[in-house]
Amino acid sequence: MIRINLLGDDTVRDNTGQLVLAGYGASVVLFLLIFATMQHFMNSGIKELVAKQQELQTELDRLTKITVEVRDLESKEKEYNEKLLVIGRLKKSKTGPVRVLDDLNKAIPERAWLTGMKEQGGVLRLEGRALDNQTIAVLMKDLDTSTFFDAVDLVETKQIEDNKGVKFKEFVLSTNVSYTGLGAIKAKEEASADERNGGGAPPVPEAPLPGDKEAVSLAPLGLKRVS
Secondary structure (H helix, E strand, C coil): CCCCCCCCCCCCCCCHHHHHHHHHHHHHHHHHHHHHHHHHHHHHHHHHHHHHHHHHHHHHHHHHHHHHHHHHHHHHHHHHHHHHHHHHHHHHHHHHHHHHHHHHHHHCCCCEEEEEEEEECCEEEEEEEECCHHHHHHHHHHHHHCCCEEEEEEEEEEEEECCCCCEEEEEEEEEEECCCCCCCHHHHHHHHHHHHCCCCCCCCCCCCCCCCCCCCCCHHHCCCCCC
16 A cells, blocks of 8 residues: 655754743752752851850850859858948957056056046046156156057146145146057057167156155156146
8 A cells, every 4th residue: 555645854842941941940959959958057056056046155154153152152251241340349349448547557656647538539538646856757657658559749847836845746648548458559669669779768767756845857757847
């Protein structure tokens, strides 16, 4: 049998469009795959950062609590030390006046006595009488050797006579007083150092005779007379 091809020869088909579509589809798939991978890594990184932040916040809260506890302990320690200081001051103030009066009593010579005493602002004013200037000088020296008294100074001295004709020296002394005994230690250490370096107290003159009516000079004693 004879077949007749009425359509002619087969034509070559153009597949370029299909290739382009296939390449585009593959690109889209690849892009989506890359995007998904990047999103996965980003999410993982975010989770790690969030976990790290929570860890740091927990550590910060722990350190903050410790800091508060340390400050609380420091505050309690300061309060405790202040209480100890107050207790120490109370103990010293309890025993201080007794020891001050004891040293004062020991410093008064036999030929002298006190007629008045007043303390204000750490300064003690002593009023009294003595038989002569030398006794007053001994009293001042003995007061100055005590750790409770410092800067002993003669404010006033004058001669008086009682109704029996006996002459006395009436005096007024001023001295710094420290009931803890610490205020005068430094000054006395400095005075001791001066004496070791060649200094010394001026000589004390002999007492005048009771019948001597002449005015007694107090300059050799380092004292001044106030009329």
